[in-house]
Amino acid sequence: MRPGYLAIVPAEKIRVGETFEGEGVTDLINAGFAYMAERKAADCLARSEQCRTSLEQKLYQKGFEKSAVRLALDYLEKRHFLDDSRYASRWLRNHSIGKFHGRSRLLRELLGRGISKRTADSAINDFFMENDEFELCGKAYNKGVSMKKSNEKLLKYLLDCGFSYKMAQNTIKNNSEIKNY
Template structure:
């Protein structure tokens, strides 16, 4: 490994660039310890030691992040990349986390659906989980297992909006319907739940 460039990131760390572009971040003391400087060619043994160091550091960083909150595989990858870890170390760390189920996209999706499924539409649930980097296949599987009930979610939101069949003004009812449709619920499902309230009065 040939070191092409070393750039100061802050008072404590530097970015190290190799002939393959950006490689990793090191603390200033580590630059001296491993002989990392512009133009240096690192021996294979030194390279292995650096990778071991970065691997241990990435594992520790990932576990500390998980202490704060659960994260998806995609979120963890993005965070480790942002922290300056090379792709090989990020992928190795993700493998470690998956092995011990510290990150588990299926579990994350199941937990999210359990907590939020009663007040969000299926479209909202899917969009949120996709933005978290969870695959469409996992989302589909978890939605099937949890048997998402759009009707229950609509009833919760109608209650939240203080809808009362026979009492809510027509203009206000239109606003509530528009609100629910923006949330991803279908017109048919919304009308069905409203009609059930109406039928209960008769």
């Protein structure tokens, strides 16, 4: 167990032959559960990047109590093993490989995964510093065309993809003009 998981018992009192009673025993047991939750969370993180919310849910499903989960995840965040900002950035990068979404859709997706609005906004701003949103809208437009959508349905499709009305309208207009040449 980690000394930081102890709330009552001083770590230096834990030694062979020492006995504990009442709240001391409960404190030691709770610290042990927090360490077990940490190990399970670390196993999940070793397989793939996780956000705090999804990791909490996984640990709750495994039967860990909220207090143990909170202590374990706080520890992992302090050690930078768990980082919602890093998760959001990686999720955006992986998501954009096959899907073409605009700001509002990406924000909804990240918020739905338990990422705070502030963290999501920051990750999305960084993402669009590296990726041109107009270009993504054009790719979404091409995908909509390949799905045989009419201009009216293309507009709805682009809006559903999270692009602004103005951007979607301009993309349709610009691509329609190109087709008419």
